[in-house]
Amino acid sequence: MLELTGLKVTREGKTVVDGVSLTVAPGKVTALLGANGAGKSELVLxxxxxxxxxxxxxxxxxQDLTAARPDRIRATGIAAVPEGHQVLTALTVEENLRVAAALLPARAVDGVMAEVWAIFPELAERxxxxAGTMSGGQQQMLAIGHALxxxxRYLLIDEMSLGLAPLIVKRLTRVVADLAARGIGILLVEQFVEVALQLAAHVVVLRKGTVRLxxxxxxxxxxxxRLSDAYL
Known part of the structure; x- marks a missing residue:
């Protein structure tokens, strides 16, 4: 279980997440909703x-990971997909994945990469x-593959569908459902309420850095x- 208890996060000296408690269970999706500026991305970061x-x-x-270094957190099994389908644009798709595998034993890299190709055959073809020449949807697939x-054991996906075409959103929704079915716990920040409700076992709404629902x-x-009231 990934457990956040009374979490406070600061950005440029300002508290942007204030006392948030939530859990992410293995094999389940917890959806994190809220208006722009609610603190969702800051919580993930x-x-x-x-x-x-x-x-x-x-x-x-x-295991207590409070204020641990990013490399230790990732090595423990928590991977983030930050907002904006961030990839290494000057590298190829395969090179991106190999860079992301830095914490793996060398003998395991090809096997894990094969798993990513199986999840995203679109990436295997490319x-x-x-990476910089791909579409936004393809880059988001690569960003998720990077995290995988x-x-x-736990995946934090920030604004999965932001700026993407409906067909790509539907494709990524299926991927998230499949990853949860494999036992990965997922914290999903999502702008589309219907997508969140389709996937989530639990819904948390933030407003001004605090839990409202x-x-x-x-x-x-x-x-x-009730959802609208929590947003406003």
């Missing part, structure tokens, strides 16, 4: 060790293509006004 955690606790399967190269998705489906 804080858990990944990319922004300062100034309070609370981050634990993964009982393994020698420069560390064999994560934490419920089973069925409760959101039954009362959309």
């Amino acid at each position: 804080g858990v990944a060790g990319l922004l300062p955690v100034t309070g609370g606790r981050v634990r993964a399967d009982g 393994k020698r293509q420069m 190269m560390c064999r994560p 934490s419920v089973h998705p069925d409760m959101v489906r039954a009362d959309r006004q």
